[in-house]
Amino acid sequence: xxxxxxxxxxxxxxxxxxxxxVADKIIAxxxxxxDVVVVVSAMSGETNRLIDLTKKIxxxxxxxxxDVVIATGEQxxxxxxxxxxxxxxxxxxxxxxxQVHILTDSAHTKARILDIxxxxxxQDLKEGRIVVVAGFQGVDQLGSITTxxxxxxxxxGVALAAALKADECQIYTDVDGVYTTDPRIxxxxxxxxxxTFEEMLELASLGSKVLQIRSVEFAGKYGxxxxxxxxxxxxxxxxxxYDDEEHKMEDPIIxxxxxxxxxxxxxxxxVPDKPGIASQILGPIGKANIEVDMIIQNVGVDGLTDFTFTxxxxxxxxxxxxxxxxxxxxxxxxxxxDNTIVKVSVVGVGMRSHAGxxxxxxxxLAKEAINIRMISTSEIKISVVVDEKYMELAVRALHxxxxxxxxxxx
Amino acid sequence: xxxxxxxxxxxxxxxxxxxxxVADKIIAxxxxxxDVVVVVSAMSGETNRLIDLTKKIxxxxxxxxxDVVIATGEQxxxxxxxxxxxxxxxxxxxxxxxQVHILTDSAHTKARILDIxxxxxxQDLKEGRIVVVAGFQGVDQLGSITTxxxxxxxxxGVALAAALKADECQIYTDVDGVYTTDPRIxxxxxxxxxxTFEEMLELASLGSKVLQIRSVEFAGKYGxxxxxxxxxxxxxxxxxxYDDEEHKMEDPIIxxxxxxxxxxxxxxxxVPDKPGIASQILGPIGKANIEVDMIIQNVGVDGLTDFTFTxxxxxxxxxxxxxxxxxxxxxxxxxxxDNTIVKVSVVGVGMRSHAGxxxxxxxxLAKEAINIRMISTSEIKISVVVDEKYMELAVRALHxxxxxxxxxxx
Numbered sequence: 099x100x101x102x103x104x105x106x107x108x109x110x111x112x113x114x115x116x117x118x119x120v121a122d123k124i125i126a127x128x129x130x131x132x133d134v135v136v137v138v139s140a141m142s143g144e145t146n147r148l149i150d151l152t153k154k155i156x157x158x159x160x161x162x163x164x165d166v167v168i169a170t171g172e173q174x175x176x177x178x179x180x181x182x183x184x185x186x187x188x189x190x191x192x193x194x195x196x197q198v199h200i201l202t203d204s205a206h207t208k209a210r211i212l213d214i215x216x217x218x219x220x221q222d223l224k225e226g227r228i229v230v231v232a233g234f235q236g237v238d239q240l241g242s243i244t245t246x247x248x249x250x251x252x253x254x255g256v257a258l259a260a261a262l263k264a265d266e267c268q269i270y271t272d273v274d275g276v277y278t279t280d281p282r283i284x285x286x287x288x289x290x291x292x293x294t295f296e297e298m299l300e301l302a303s304l305g306s307k308v309l310q311i312r313s314v315e316f317a318g319k320y321g322x323x324x325x326x327x328x329x330x331x332x333x334x335x336x337x338x339x340y341d342d343e344e345h346k347m348e349d350p351i352i353x354x355x356x357x358x359x360x361x362x363x364x365x366x367x368x369v370p371d372k373p374g375i376a377s378q379i380l381g382p383i384g385k386a387n388i389e390v391d392m393i394i395q396n397v398g399v400d401g402l403t404d405f406t407f408t409x410x411x412x413x414x415x416x417x418x419x420x421x422x423x424x425x426x427x428x429x430x431x432x433x434x435x436d437n438t439i440v441k442v443s444v445v446g447v448g449m450r451s452h453a454g455x456x457x458x459x460x461x462x463l464a465k466e467a468i469n470i471r472m473i474s475t476s477e478i479k480i481s482v483v484v485d486e487k488y489m490e491l492a493v494r495a496l497h498x499x500x501x502x503x504x505x506x507x508x
Numbered sequence: 509x510x511x512x513x514x515x516x517x518x519x520x521x522x523x524x525x526x527x528x529x530v531a532d533k534i535i536a537x538x539x540x541x542x543d544v545v546v547v548v549s550a551m552s553g554e555t556n557r558l559i560d561l562t563k564k565i566x567x568x569x570x571x572x573x574x575d576v577v578i579a580t581g582e583q584x585x586x587x588x589x590x591x592x593x594x595x596x597x598x599x600x601x602x603x604x605x606x607q608v609h610i611l612t613d614s615a616h617t618k619a620r621i622l623d624i625x626x627x628x629x630x631q632d633l634k635e636g637r638i639v640v641v642a643g644f645q646g647v648d649q650l651g652s653i654t655t656x657x658x659x660x661x662x663x664x665g666v667a668l669a670a671a672l673k674a675d676e677c678q679i680y681t682d683v684d685g686v687y688t689t690d691p692r693i694x695x696x697x698x699x700x701x702x703x704t705f706e707e708m709l710e711l712a713s714l715g716s717k718v719l720q721i722r723s724v725e726f727a728g729k730y731g732x733x734x735x736x737x738x739x740x741x742x743x744x745x746x747x748x749x750y751d752d753e754e755h756k757m758e759d760p761i762i763x764x765x766x767x768x769x770x771x772x773x774x775x776x777x778x779v780p781d782k783p784g785i786a787s788q789i790l791g792p793i794g795k796a797n798i799e800v801d802m803i804i805q806n807v808g809v810d811g812l813t814d815f816t817f818t819x820x821x822x823x824x825x826x827x828x829x830x831x832x833x834x835x836x837x838x839x840x841x842x843x844x845x846d847n848t849i850v851k852v853s854v855v856g857v858g859m860r861s862h863a864g865x866x867x868x869x870x871x872x873l874a875k876e877a878i879n880i881r882m883i884s885t886s887e888i889k890i891s892v893v894v895d896e897k898y899m900e901l902a903v904r905a906l907h908x909x910x911x912x913x914x915x916x917x918x
Contacts, residue, residue: 167587
C-alpha cells in the first residue's frame with residue numbers, strides 16, 4: 099500500500115461540480131489500494147475576492163488580520179470536498195493548517211513552514227479515512243493563523259509528503275505534465291516522463307510556470323518525489339525526482355528549452371577593471387530593490403572593462419537611472435541598455451557529461467542568423483540573450499537541433 | 509473603567525462600509541474609557557451563500573464538515589473589522605472560536621458552549637487592545653470546529669460577557685430596542701427602557717424577534733446585563749436585566765403585547781377522561797417530531813373530556829393525520845382543527861402581584877366583539893387564541909387597554 103499526497107489547485111476545485119469530480123478522482127486512488135492525503139487551494143477567484151475586501155478597507159492591511167481573512171478560502175474548499183467524499187460513502191476528515199499543526203514562522207502573508215505534526219493524519223489514515231488539508235496556511239507559535247503566500251498550496255503538499263514520508267506527491271494542475279518547451283511556440287513539444295529537481299528549477303524559474311519554485315526546492319531538499327498531472331485528463335504526467343545513477347544512462351542530454359520575455363539588459367562600458375568594481379556597480383541596484391538575473395563581465399582590455407547585467411523589464415527605467423549615477427561616479431565611458439531582449443536557455447543535467455552542447459546551440463542559432471547578445475552558463479544550463487523578435491525562431495531552432503520532439507534513446 | 513461586550517449582527521457588518529462604521533462606534537466606546545470585546549456575525553448573505561455551496565453537493569451535508577465551511581463567514585468579518593480598527597490607529601486582535609477556546613459539545617451545527625478560557629482576552633485588554641471574536645462558533649474536545657446554530661452570535665456575546673464578568677453585553681441590531689408591541693401594527697408602540705429576562709423570554713418566544721431566546725436564557729442564568737441597541741442610530745436602547753427589588757415599584761404591570769401568527773390548533777373531542785390520556789394523545793405527536801405549544805384540557809363531563817393543543821402551522825396537516833389515528837384508537841368522538849388562528853399574549857412581571865389583568869384583557873377583547881377560542885396563563889403572561897382576522901385589532905385593543913403608549917408611573 100502506497101501513501102500518496104495529492105494537491106489540487108484553485109481551477110481544479112473552482113466549482114461545486116469540479117470539487118465532485120476531484121472527489122471521484124481521490125476515491126479512485128484510494129480504491130486502487132493507496133492511502134490518500136489531499137491538499138487543496140481556495141476555489142479559483144475566491145482568494146482575489148477576499149483580498150479585494152481587505153484592500154477596500156486598507157490598501158496595506160494589517161498582515162496578521164489579512165491572513166485571518168485570506169485563510170478562509172481554503173477552509174471552505176476542505177469542508178466542501180469532505181462533504182463530497184462522505185456523500186460518496188468514503189470516510190474523510192478535513193483540517194485547517196492550524197488543526198493539523200503546520201507550524202510556521204510569524205512572517206504573515208509569506209510564512210515558512212517549520213514543522214508538521216503528522217500524528218493526527220497518520221491516525222486518520224490508520225482508521226481508513228481520507229485526510230483533506232487546507233493548503234497555503236499554517237499557524238505560528240502564538241497560535242495565529244499564517245499564510246504561505248501565493249502558490250503556497252504546492253509547498254503544503256510537499257511539506258506534508260515529506261513529514262509523512264509519502265511515496266509520491268502528485269500536483270494536479272491544468273497541464274498534463276512538464277513539456278520540452280511551450281507547445282504554443284513549438285507544436286511538436288513533448289511531455290517529459292521524468293525530469294530532475296535541478297532541471298525543473300531551471301525550467302520553472304525561466305518561465306515554465308507549472309510548479310511553484312519553492313515547492314520544487316523543498317521537494318528536492320527532502321527527497322519528495324513530485325508528479326505533475328492534469329486534473330481532468332488521465333495520463334502519467336511528469337515525475338520530478340533525483341538524478342540518481344540508476345536512471346542516468348537513460349537521461350536525455352537536454353530536457354527542455356526555456357525562455358523569458360521579462361528581461362532587459364544594461365551595460366556600463368569603459369569602467370576601471372579593478373577589484374570591487376562589480377559590487378560598486380550592483381550595490382546601488384540592490385539598494386533600489388531591483389533584482390538582477392544574469393551578470394557578465396568580460397576580460398578587461400587596457401585596464402578598462404565592460405559590465406552587463408539583466409533585470410526584470412518592469413525595473414528597466416529605474417535601473418537605468420541608478421546605473422547612470424553610478425557610471426558618473428566611476429568615470430565610466432557610457433551606459434547603454436535594451437529592453438527588447440529575451441533570454442533563451444537549454445536545460446539538462448545530461449550536459450554535465452556531454453561536450454558539444456554549446457556548439458550545437460550556437461550553430462543552430464547562427465544557421466537562423468540570430469545574433470547572440472550575451473551568453474551565460476551553469477552546470478545544467480546554457481542561456482543566451484537575443485533580440486526579442488527572434489524568440490520563437492530561436493526556441494524552435496533549438497528544439498529541432500536537440501531533437502526534443504523524439505523520445506530520448508540510450 | 510467598565511468592560512463592555514458588543515455584538516454586531518450580519519446586517520450591521522453587511523458591507524465593507526458598514527464594517528468601517530462599526531469600527532468607529534467601537535473606538536468611540538473605547539475612547540469613552542471602556543475596555544471593549546466585540547463579537548461579530550458573518551456579513552449578511554454570506555452564511556446563506558456558504559450553506560448553498562454545501563447543499564449543492566449534499567442536501568444533508570456531513571455536520572462536522574458543514575461547520576468547517578460555515579464558520580468561515582465570521583472569520584472573514586473578524587479579520588476585516590480588525591483591519592479597519594488597526595487602520596484607525598486602534599490596536600486590535602481577532603480570534604476565531606477555536607483560538608479563544610470557546611469549548612462546546614460536539615453537536616455540530618447546534619453545539620452548546622461548555623466553557624470559555626478568557627485568559628487570552630484579558631491579556632489583550634490589559635495590553636490596550638480591542639478583542640474581536642467570531643460569533644456563532646467554537647471548538648469541541650477533539651479540536652473540531654463547531655457552530656452554535658443560527659443566531660448563535662448573540663449567545664457567544666453573552667457567554668463571553670459572563671466569562672469576563674463584563675459590566676454589560678450590548679447587542680447591536682436593526683431596531684433601537686424592545687417595544688411594547690410591533691410598531692407596524694400599533695404605531696403608538698413605545699420603546700421600553702427596561703425589561704426583565706423573564707418578560708423578554710416571553711416576548712421573544714411569542715414573536716418579537718429581537719434577540720435569540722437562547723442568549724436571553726443564558727444571560728439570565730449568568731446574570732449578564734443585556735442591552736439591545738440600534739447599530740446605526742444613537743440611543744439608550746432597552747436594558748434586559750433582573751427583576752430586582754430596587755426596581756420593582758417602578759415596573760409596569762404589563763410590558764408588552766406579543767403575537768404569533770404561526771400557530772394552528774387541533775382538538776380531539778369526547779375522549780375518555782382518565783389518567784394517562786394526555787400522554788396517549790401527545791405521545792404520537794412528539795414521535796412525529798411535531799412541537800406542541802399551548803395545551804388545554806377542560807374539566808371532564810360524563811367521563812368524557814375535550815383536549816386541545818396548538819402546533820406550528822407548517823405541522824398542521826401532519827399533526828391532524830396523527831391525531832385522527834390516535835382518536836380512532838381511543839374511540840374519541842371527533843377530531844377538529846383550525847389553521848387560521850393566532851395567539852395574542854400580554855406579558856409582564858407586574859401581573860404577579862396585580863389582580864384584574866385577565867379581566868381587563870378579556871373585557872378589551874369583548875368590547876371589539878373578538879371571540880376568544882382558547883386561554884392559557886402563566887406567572888407573567890396571559891395568552892389567548894383568536895381568529896386570525898382579528899389579530900391586529902386584538903393587539904391594538906390590548907395596547908390601548910393597558911395604556912402601553914404611556915411611560916409607566918409608580
